[in-house]
Amino acid sequence: xxxxxxxxxxxxxxxxxxxxxxxxxxxxxxxxxxxxxxxxxxxxxxxxxxxxxxxxxxxxxxxxxxxxxxxxxxxxxxxxxxxxxxxxxxxxxxxxx
Amino acid sequence: xxxxxxxxxxxxxxxxxxxxxxxxxxxxxxxxxxxxxxxxxxxxxxxxxxxxxxxxxxxxxxxxxxxxxxxxxxxxxxxxxxxxxxxxxxxxxxxxxxxxxxxxxxxxxxxxxxxxxxxxxxxxxxxxxxxxxxxxxxxxxxxxxxxxxxxxxxxxxxxxxxxxxxxxxxxxxxxxxxxxxxxxxxxxxxxxxxxxxxxxxxxxxxxxxxxxxxxxxxxxxxxxxxxxxxxxxxxxxxxxxxxxxxxxxxxxxxxxxxxxxxxxxxxxxxxxxxxxxxxxxxxxxxxxxxxxxxxxxxxxxxxxxxxxxxxxxxxxxxxxxxxxxxxxxxxxxxxxxxxxxxxxxxxxxxxxxxxxxxxxxxxxxxxxxxxxxxxxxxxxxxxxxxxxxxxxxxxxxxxxxxxxxxxxxxxxxxxxxxxxxxxxxxxxxxxxxxxxxxxxxxxxxxxxxxxxxxxxxxxxxxxxxxxxxxxxxxxxxxxxxxxxxxxxxxxxx
Numbered sequence: 208x209x210x211x212x213x214x215x216x217x218x219x220x221x222x223x224x225x226x227x228x229x230x231x232x233x234x235x236x237x238x239x240x241x242x243x244x245x246x247x248x249x250x251x252x253x254x255x256x257x258x259x260x261x262x263x264x265x266x267x268x269x270x271x272x273x274x275x276x277x278x279x280x281x282x283x284x285x286x287x288x289x290x291x292x293x294x295x296x297x298x299x300x301x302x303x304x
Numbered sequence: 305x306x307x308x309x310x311x312x313x314x315x316x317x318x319x320x321x322x323x324x325x326x327x328x329x330x331x332x333x334x335x336x337x338x339x340x341x342x343x344x345x346x347x348x349x350x351x352x353x354x355x356x357x358x359x360x361x362x363x364x365x366x367x368x369x370x371x372x373x374x375x376x377x378x379x380x381x382x383x384x385x386x387x388x389x390x391x392x393x394x395x396x397x398x399x400x401x402x403x404x405x406x407x408x409x410x411x412x413x414x415x416x417x418x419x420x421x422x423x424x425x426x427x428x429x430x431x432x433x434x435x436x437x438x439x440x441x442x443x444x445x446x447x448x449x450x451x452x453x454x455x456x457x458x459x460x461x462x463x464x465x466x467x468x469x470x471x472x473x474x475x476x477x478x479x480x481x482x483x484x485x486x487x488x489x490x491x492x493x494x495x496x497x498x499x500x501x502x503x504x505x506x507x508x509x510x511x512x513x514x515x516x517x518x519x520x521x522x523x524x525x526x527x528x529x530x531x532x533x534x535x536x537x538x539x540x541x542x543x544x545x546x547x548x549x550x551x552x553x554x555x556x557x558x559x560x561x562x563x564x565x566x567x568x569x570x571x572x573x574x575x576x577x578x579x580x581x582x583x584x585x586x587x588x589x590x591x592x593x594x595x596x597x598x599x600x601x602x603x604x605x606x607x608x609x610x611x612x613x614x615x616x617x618x619x620x621x622x623x624x625x626x627x628x629x630x631x632x633x634x635x636x637x638x639x640x641x642x643x644x645x646x647x648x649x650x651x652x653x654x655x656x657x658x659x660x661x662x663x664x665x666x667x668x669x670x671x672x673x674x675x676x677x678x679x680x681x682x683x684x685x686x687x688x689x690x691x692x693x694x695x696x697x698x699x700x701x702x703x704x705x706x707x708x709x710x711x712x713x714x715x716x717x718x719x720x721x722x723x724x725x726x727x728x729x730x731x732x733x734x735x736x737x738x739x740x741x742x743x744x745x746x747x748x749x750x751x752x753x754x755x756x757x758x759x760x761x762x763x764x765x766x767x768x769x770x771x772x773x774x775x776x777x778x779x780x781x782x783x784x785x786x787x788x789x790x791x792x793x794x795x796x797x
Contacts, residue, residue: 221592223397260390260597266605272332272369275339275353283349283357283464293348294446294461297399301454 210235210242307560311484311552314524314559320486321532322479322551323521324431326497328472328507329441329514330373335468336440337364337407342470344513348463356468358403363600366391370438370470371414372614373506375606377472378415378436379615380500388605389414391438391598396591399462400442408473410595413437414604420500421623422492424485426641431493432477441469472507478532486522487551494518494547495647499622502650511543512686518542522551523568524558533558534568539584540575543683544647550575557581629653633662646674647684651691658695664702668694672715688719697725707784710734736784742775745783746791749774760796768792 212231215238219226226234280293289296335342338355354362378385392410413435420431444466449458474497482489498516501507509516523535536558538550558568573581620628626649630640633656643649648669655665669684673694677687697714700706706714706729717728729735749771750757759767768789775788 221395221594260599261602263602266388266603268366268602269368269371270339270365272334272367273339274334274341277340277351277353280347280349283352286359291448291461293350294463295349295399297460297462299457299459300399300445300447301456 210239307564308553308556309560309563311556313563314555315484315486317526317563318524318533318555318559319480319483319527319529320551320555321523321525321535322476322482322486322490323535324476324479324490324493325519325521325537326474326494327441327517327519328377328474328497328501328509329516330370330470330472330506331508331515332367332369332373332470334367336367336370336438336470337468340468343465344508344515346465349465351465352467356402357464358401364407364598366601366604367470371604371606373470373504374414374436374438374472375611375614376504376618377474377501377506378418379611380504380618380621381415381418381420381433381436381474381497383415383418383433383436385606385611386412386414386416386604387608388412388603390603391601392595393598394439394593394595396593398442399460400445400467402443402464402467406440406442407598407601408439408595409437414606420493420496422489422496423623423644424488424492426637429482429485429489429492431479431489434475434477436472436474439471439473441466441471443467486555487548490520490551491544491548495544496622498544499650503619503622503625505619512683514542518547520547520551520554522554522558524555524562533562534570536568536571536573536581538573538575538581542575546575549579550581553579553581633666635662635666639666642670646670648674651685651694654691655694655698658692660695660698664698665691665694668697668711668715672712673719676715676719688721689715693718693725700725700729704784705729705735707736709781710736734782736782742779742783742788742791745775745778746788746795748778750792750795757796 212228212235215231215235216226218238219231284290284293284295287295330342332342334340335351335356338353340351340353340356343351355364375385389409389412391407392412393405394408394410395405397404415436416434418433418436420433421428422431423429443462443464445454446461446463447454447457448461450456454460476493479486479489479493494516498509498511501509501516507515511517518541519537519539520541521535521537523533525531525533536554538554541547541550554573561568569583572584574584575581626640626644629649630637635643643652643666646669648666651669652662652665655669656662673687673689674684677684680687697706697711697718700714701708701711713732713734714725714728717723717732718725722728722731753771753774756767756770760771771792772785772788775792776783776785
């Protein structure tokens with residue numbers, strides 16, 4: 208399939224993964240192997256096999272609209288690197304424009 | 305701010321084409337994919353759980369009531385309902401969504417190909433609807449430092465109470481053929497949509513609380529052309545009036561750009577309350593949400609029987625309801641148009657339901673209350689007096705406790721937060737005074753104005769005005785003028 212390093216760089220940017228040029232060059236062929244393997248599945252699957260996104264052919268798994276207890280604010284924030292006024296504190300999102 | 309041409313100039317040269325995206329939060333008891341309470345506000349991060357916080361290992365489960373509401377919305381908008389569809393992941397990094405993706409629907413919406421007929425100035429326009437799909441709302445961000453905007457803030461705070469609230473996104477196809485009426489049609493469409501959602505009981509539809517939100521797209525193309533122009537999308541449109549104002553502004557702005565030979569830039573803009581739109585942040589890269597079918601959820605496949613059953617239980621469509629109420633209330637088309645223009649139909653209906661006569665309910669909502677709402681620059685239903693209170697007020701008028709004039713003062717009191725009509729009457733001492741106090745006032749007025757009395761006795765009836773005026777003055781307005789007239793005539797009779 209031959210994935211270019213540019214394409215890998217774009218994927219890395221979308222996934223917010225910081226990769227060096229060396230890493231990009233190393234990963235491109237590895238990702239190629241995965242893509243080829245997946246492509247082989249669609250070659251093998253004939254017209255009689257429907258595309259699926261789930262292991263089981265079941266539908267309509269619903270939950271009744273009944274309130275269940277939430278966790279406490281303290282528990283919710285327990286994994287937060289920073290908090291303020293009961294809220295998650297996150298770094299600046301956008302620089303001044 | 306940009307250069308503008310007049311609206312007339314813009315629509316003389318170009319045909320506006322609309323596209324409207326409306327998000328509505330469903331009022332289910334729980335969130336879309338977890339059992340956390342779905343409610344507006346609350347202490348921050350108290351309605352959360354591992355699912356809506358996106359903690360590892362948690363799995364979503366679909367709220368049956370939300371699916372039902374979505375199908376009912378689709379049916380009310382004349383949509384087809386998919387016999388099989390899936391949720392999809394929309395991937396993006398933003399702190400308002402803890403999972404780093406939003407569960408939405410992509411190319412398989414639950415509802416599609418519908419329409420909504422709306423009326424503007426007595427003419428009907430059909431707004432074609434492309435789709436109505438299910439998704440979840442994001443958390444609420446507060447930006448701290450700088451000017452409080454996202455740009456230049458020092459940091460941001462996140463409250464995930466709203467994260468995972470069921471949302472329905474309703475998207476129109478390009479709306480063409482509405483010409484210069486485009487902004488009015490857009491406003492009427494959002495109002496009609498709101499009425500439908502309200503009649504279905506599926507959403508609180510409060511634009512000021514963002515349970516109903518609109519993104520307004522518009523582009524211009526030369527008349528007679530078939531090629532759509534470049535569109536802009538205005539966000540932050542949070543009232544019916546803003547829908548109309550923002551589109552009018554964008555048409556004038558785009559018109560100016562095109563007439564001066566420029567090109568409209570495809571961008572997201574934000575409505576500023578001071579009456580203009582500003583460009584949002586420009587994106588360096590085209591967005592790439594990498595949608596894929598949500599692996600944690602199985603497809604939704606509503607049975608024909610279920611859909612038919614929901615269709616059969618739909619409430620009376622608002623347009624039909626309007627026609628019926630107009631007949632029942634005996635109103636002319638013009639009177640009805642005023643009511644719709646003031647967005648007062650449901651308020652009047654609720655007031656009539658609470659026991660007031662239609663004409664009386666109409667008088668208060670279109671008169672004093674409408675005036676106060678405009679003065680305070682709020683929507684009529686946020687003026688500060690409920691239909692039940694208006695009916696209560698009218699009952700006091702009917703009982704002779706209040707004159708219309710006193711009733712207006714009571715309305716002022718209720719709107720100012722002084723309590724129910726009865727409480728305001730009590731606190732302000734606004735009751736119509738009759739009995740011996742009124743008799744005494746009449747006697748005093750007759751004694752103090754002998755010349756007026758002589759004139760009336762001599763047959764000059766118009767002199768009674770001075771006497772009534774004197775009585776009303778001494779009663780500080782708390783008397784019924786008709787009753788005063790009658791008392792005077794009796795005394796002189």
